[in-house]
Amino acid sequence: MGDDSDETSGESWFSSTAFKLLVLLCVLFLILKKLWPDFRRRYFAAFLSSFDEGxxxxxxxxxxxxxxxxxxxxxxxxxxxxxxxxxxxxxxxxxxxxxxxxxxxxxxxxxxxxxxxxxxxxxxxxxxxxxxxxxxxxxxxxxxxxxxxxxxxxxxxxxxxxxxxxxxxxxxxxxxxxxxxxxxxxxxxxAEFDTERHGTRRKIQEILTWTGIWPLLLDGCMLNxxxxxxxxxxxxxxxxxxxxxxxxxxxxxxxxxxxxxxxxxx
The missing domain is CATH 3.40.50.150 (Vaccinia Virus protein VP39)
Known part of the structure; x- marks a missing residue:
C-alpha cells in the first residue's frame, strides 16, 4: 500500500498546478535567456537615443x-x-x-x-x-x-x-x-578618483558593478x-x-x- 500511495502522490504532483507553473517558469526562463541579449541591446539603443535627443x-x-x-x-x-x-x-x-x-x-x-x-x-x-x-x-x-x-x-x-x-x-x-x-x-x-570627498560614490560604483546590476541594465558598462x-x-x-x-x-x-x-x- 505504501508503494501505491507513493505512485498516487507522484501522479498528483505531476498533474498539479504547482508543477505546471514550474514548467511554465522554466520555459519562460529559457526563452528570456535566449532573447535577453537582443532585448537588452534594443533597450540600450532606445535609452541612449532618448537622452541624446536632449x-x-x-x-x-x-x-x-x-x-x-x-x-x-x-x-x-x-x-x-x-x-x-x-x-x-x-x-x-x-x-x-x-x-x-x-x-x-x-x-x-x-x-x-x-x-x-x-x-x-x-x-x-x-x-x-x-x-x-x-x-x-x-x-x-x-x-x-x-x-x-x-x-x-x-x-x-x-x-x-x-x-x-x-x-x-x-x-x-x-x-x-x-x-x-x-x-x-x-x-x-x-571610477571615482577623489575618494576622500566622494567615497560614497566610489562604493556605490563598486557595488553596482560587482553585483552585475549596472552592466546588466547598461549593456556591459563597468562603473569602476x-x-x-x-x-x-x-x-x-x-x-x-x-x-x-x-x-x-x-x-x-x-x-x-x-x-x-x-x-x-x-
Whole structure:
C-alpha cells in the first residue's frame, strides 16, 4: 500500500498546478535567456537615443573642447590631404552624437556591435551631408580586423571603453589602424578618483558593478574602470590626459560624472 500511495502522490504532483507553473517558469526562463541579449541591446539603443535627443548644452560644449584640435590633423593619405580632409574611425558610434564635432569633408568609418543603433545613427548622419559616413560595421573594438593597418588619421571613443571586454586588445587595435602620427581622442567615464570627498560614490560604483546590476541594465558598462594607466602603457608616443568631472546635472548620470579626457599620438 505504501508503494501505491507513493505512485498516487507522484501522479498528483505531476498533474498539479504547482508543477505546471514550474514548467511554465522554466520555459519562460529559457526563452528570456535566449532573447535577453537582443532585448537588452534594443533597450540600450532606445535609452541612449532618448537622452541624446536632449542635447545637453554643457556636455556638447565640453566635447567641443575635447575635439578642438582635430582640425589641425593632417591626413596620411595624399588624396585626402589635397582635399584638406581626414579619415576618422569611431569605435562604438552609437547614435552618432559626435558628427557635430567632425570637420567637413571627413571620411568616417564606424564600428559598433549593437545593430539596433542603425536607425538612430542613420537619422543623425543625414543632418551632416558634408561628412562622408559609412554604414556601421557590426563588430567590437577587439575584432575590427577588417579595418586596415595604418589606414586612419584619427580614432575616437566617447564613453565606450567602459563596456569593452578586453581593453588591452582594443588599444592594440587602435594603434594598429592609426597611421604614424595619428591621434586617438578619448572621453570616458571612470571610477571615482577623489575618494576622500566622494567615497560614497566610489562604493556605490563598486557595488553596482560587482553585483552585475549596472552592466546588466547598461549593456556591459563597468562603473569602476579607470583607463588612464592602460592608455599610458599601450605604446603611444605621447599621451595628454586629464581626470575631471563631467558637467552633467541629470540625476541618472551622477554615477558617471568622474571622467577622463585626452589625446594620444601614435
Amino acid at each position: 542635447n545637453d548644452a554643457k556636455k556638447e560644449e565640453m566635447k567641443k573642447d575635447i575635439f578642438s584640435t582635430i582640425n589641425t590633423v593632417t591626413s596620411h593619405d595624399p588624396e585626402l590631404r589635397k582635399q584638406k580632409a581626414i579619415k576618422i574611425l569611431e569605435i562604438g558610434v552609437g547614435t552618432g552624437t559626435n558628427f557635430a564635432h567632425y570637420p567637413d569633408g571627413t571620411r568616417l568609418v564606424v564600428v559598433d556591435p549593437n545593430p539596433h543603433f542603425k536607425s538612430y545613427y542613420d537619422a543623425n548622419r543625414q543632418k551632416f551631408p558634408k561628412i562622408h559616413s559609412e554604414e556601421i560595421i557590426l563588430t567590437t573594438g577587439e575584432k575590427m580586423d577588417m579595418v586596415k593597418d595604418n589606414s586612419v588619421d584619427v580614432v575616437v571613443t566617447t564613453q565606450v571603453l567602459c563596456t569593452v571586454e578586453d581593453l588591452t586588445k582594443v588599444l592594440q587595435q587602435i594603434l594598429r589602424v592609426l597611421a604614424p602620427g595619428g591621434r586617438f581622442y578619448f572621453f570616458e567615464h571612470i 574602470r579607470d583607463m588612464l594607466t592602460d592608455i599610458q602603457k599601450a605604446g603611444f608616443s605621447k599621451v595628454q590626459a586629464q581626470r575631471f568631472y563631467s558637467p552633467t546635472d541629470h540625476i541618472v548620470f551622477q554615477l558617471v560624472k568622474p571622467s577622463l579626457k585626452g589625446v594620444a599620438e601614435k
